[in-house]
Amino acid sequence: MNPAFSVIFLTTLIGTGQGLFIAVVFGQPYSGSGTSNYGLVATILAFAFLAAGLFASFFHLGRPERAWRAVTEWRTSWLSREVIALPIAMILVLIYALLQWIPGLVDGKGMNIIGLAGVFVMLALFFCTGMIYACVKFLQEWATPWTIINYTVLGTASGFVLATALSAALDVARLGEFKGLAIAFTLIGLITRLFSFQRNNRIKYRSSIQTAVGIKHRKITQRSMGHTGGSFNTRAFFHHCSHKLISNLRLVVIVIVFVIPVAMLILYGYLPREEILWAAFIVQYIGLLAERWLFFAQANHPQNLYYQTVG
Amino acid sequence: MSKQLALVIDLNVCVGCHACVTSCKEWNTSGSAGALPDERPYGKDPSGTFFNRVQTFEVGEFPNVETVHFPKSCLHCEDPPCVPVCPTGASYKREEDGIVLVDYDKCIGCEYCSWACPYGAREIDTRQKVMKKCTLCVDRIYDPELPESERKPACVLACPTSARLFGDVNDPDSEVSVAIREEGGYQLMPEWGTNPANHYLPRRKQRITIHEDELIRADSPLKKEGVHPHGPVEDVTLDDVTSW
Numbered sequence: 165m166n167p168a169f170s171v172i173f174l175t176t177l178i179g180t181g182q183g184l185f186i187a188v189v190f191g192q193p194y195s196g197s198g199t200s201n202y203g204l205v206a207t208i209l210a211f212a213f214l215a216a217g218l219f220a221s222f223f224h225l226g227r228p229e230r231a232w233r234a235v236t237e238w239r240t241s242w243l244s245r246e247v248i249a250l251p252i253a254m255i256l257v258l259i260y261a262l263l264q265w266i267p268g269l270v271d272g273k274g275m276n277i278i279g280l281a282g283v284f285v286m287l288a289l290f291f292c293t294g295m296i297y298a299c300v301k302f303l304q305e306w307a308t309p310w311t312i313i314n315y316t317v318l319g320t321a322s323g324f325v326l327a328t329a330l331s332a333a334l335d336v337a338r339l340g341e342f343k344g345l346a347i348a349f350t351l352i353g354l355i356t357r358l359f360s361f362q363r364n365n366r367i368k369y370r371s372s373i374q375t376a377v378g379i380k381h382r383k384i385t386q387r388s389m390g391h392t393g394g395s396f397n398t399r400a401f402f403h404h405c406s407h408k409l410i411s412n413l414r415l416v417v418i419v420i421v422f423v424i425p426v427a428m429l430i431l432y433g434y435l436p437r438e439e440i441l442w443a444a445f446i447v448q449y450i451g452l453l454a455e456r457w458l459f460f461a462q463a464n465h466p467q468n469l470y471y472q473t474v475g
Numbered sequence: 476m477s478k479q480l481a482l483v484i485d486l487n488v489c490v491g492c493h494a495c496v497t498s499c500k501e502w503n504t505s506g507s508a509g510a511l512p513d514e515r516p517y518g519k520d521p522s523g524t525f526f527n528r529v530q531t532f533e534v535g536e537f538p539n540v541e542t543v544h545f546p547k548s549c550l551h552c553e554d555p556p557c558v559p560v561c562p563t564g565a566s567y568k569r570e571e572d573g574i575v576l577v578d579y580d581k582c583i584g585c586e587y588c589s590w591a592c593p594y595g596a597r598e599i600d601t602r603q604k605v606m607k608k609c610t611l612c613v614d615r616i617y618d619p620e621l622p623e624s625e626r627k628p629a630c631v632l633a634c635p636t637s638a639r640l641f642g643d644v645n646d647p648d649s650e651v652s653v654a655i656r657e658e659g660g661y662q663l664m665p666e667w668g669t670n671p672a673n674h675y676l677p678r679r680k681q682r683i684t685i686h687e688d689e690l691i692r693a694d695s696p697l698k699k700e701g702v703h704p705h706g707p708v709e710d711v712t713l714d715d716v717t718s719w
């Protein structure tokens with residue numbers, strides 16, 4: 165597939181926002197001092213990430229003014245379900261922010277209920293996003309539970325790294341927990357992503373040129389795809405990058421999404437400077453953009469079998 | 476079984492002339508699916524939206540090769556994976572005749588359906604920014620203004636070798652069903668369970684056995700029926716000039 169930048173930004177931005185919100189709700193019971201406005205700032209930031217993701221998604225649409233129509237087919241379409249889950253998530257985040265801004269509206273138990281409802285919607289949103297890709301069964305690189313697991317774990321990891329940086333800036337008391345979990349989620353992400361890389365290395369494609377044209381001969385060569393100029397089929401489904409670039413990028417992703425951020429988080433224990441944590445978040449986020457690019461570029465669409473030779 | 480209109484494409488007779496491509500473009504760019512824009516048609520790097528393409532494949536290795544011309548358009552799958560993924564309901568399959576269509580007024584151009592079609596049958600219209608694909612000429616096959624014989628998709632009418640048949644594949648007595656049944660019609664990528672309505676008829680070798688004595692005219696067909704004599708006949712074969 166040819167990676168679309170709008171979708172890369174959409175999935176990485178909302179992933180970070182979702183992860184950050186989960187981190188905030190998780191951190192709530194630890195907010196003993198009550199003097200810091202950490203929770204409020206982090207919640208608003210989570211909202212900002214979700215909103216930025218939503219904004220990016222509009223660039224993917226040919227007719228953004230009709231985007232509201234996308235809520236109608238929630239019975240069958242995971243994309244429609246995502247389009248519903250995202251605003252619900254954003255509303256819950258706003259309510260959560262409001263409750264922190266005006267304390268005393270609800271008691272601690274009420275906060276926890278709203279918070280947990282938010283976490284539940286965030287997880288549901290991860291699931292919807294993952295299923296958009298995982299449900300297309302002939303995109304065999306995507307049609308696996310790893311897709312959903314990676315979206316969830318990588319988004320959560322990125323959110324927790326951001327939460328760590330934020331807590332260093334605003335409230336040091338909870339830093340330890342966030343940092344520990346940020347490292348843990350990043351390492352889990354490393355394992356799950358390596359598993360999916362490994363799985364995709366070994367895919368046996370069910371479609372071949374033989375099934376595509378229905379001729380059972382071992383040697384079939386395309387002589388013409390029917391047009392010499394490009395078409396939607398050659399633009400949307402081919403990334404035109406070399407295998408070498410892809411395999412190098414894979415290494416880069418492993419290093420900057422997982423290895424460097426974890427190293428920086430550990431380094432912070434010895435050299436407690438806030439900038440290190442911010443840098444860890446930014447490096448990881450850039451890495452996640454590359455990771456998402458790779459996710460698309462690595463998917464082999466069976467329609468490509470029909471577009472091998474210009475002619 | 477409900478009606479399912481479809482094309483049956485005979486690879487044995489398609490000569491790869493692209494008449495179906497141009498007639499499709501001509502009809503649909505001027506019809507309800509239009510316009511199908513071309514970008515830089517006479518410039519460098521031209522591009523355009525088409526519903527139908529003819530591709531060419533070479534099967535085998537020289538000198539034992541066959542050239543197969545392979546027209547490809549939306550197959551109007553009976554279980555179309557492109558339909559349930561559409562978030563807006565713009566993509567739908569008609570109950571009454573099984574044609575898969577896009578409602579251009581509802582489509583938001585998210586391209587998700589094009590990912591969900593294993594055959595690459597959908598193209599985004601670069602100007603109108605909505606998804607387009609073969610409509611089986613739904614705007615002409617029911618048109619009462621046209622003579623009965625012309626109520627067929629434009630590609631079917633244009634094909635000079637009659638490589639394209641059109642009809643209801645769920646009616647066992649239709650021309651298309653008989654062709655599928657008797658000529659070994661098959662579906663593309665059966666592994667994904669899409670159950671395409673369009674079928675393809677394979678290349679087939681046709682041979683007839685001719686015996687040597689059949690090569691020589693042994694008798695006048697004008698003569699009355701009888702047992703064929705063996706070998707060439709030197710004798711006169713007409714009784715007299717008026718016998719015929």
Ligand code: SF4
Nearest residue numbers: 549550552555557592
């Ligand atoms: S060929 Fe593609 S676009 Fe046409 S019905 Fe089948 S899946 Fe949908």
Ligand code: SF4
Nearest residue numbers: 561582583585586588
């Ligand atoms: S591009 Fe249009 S028809 Fe296709 S899935 Fe999106 S809204 Fe539906």
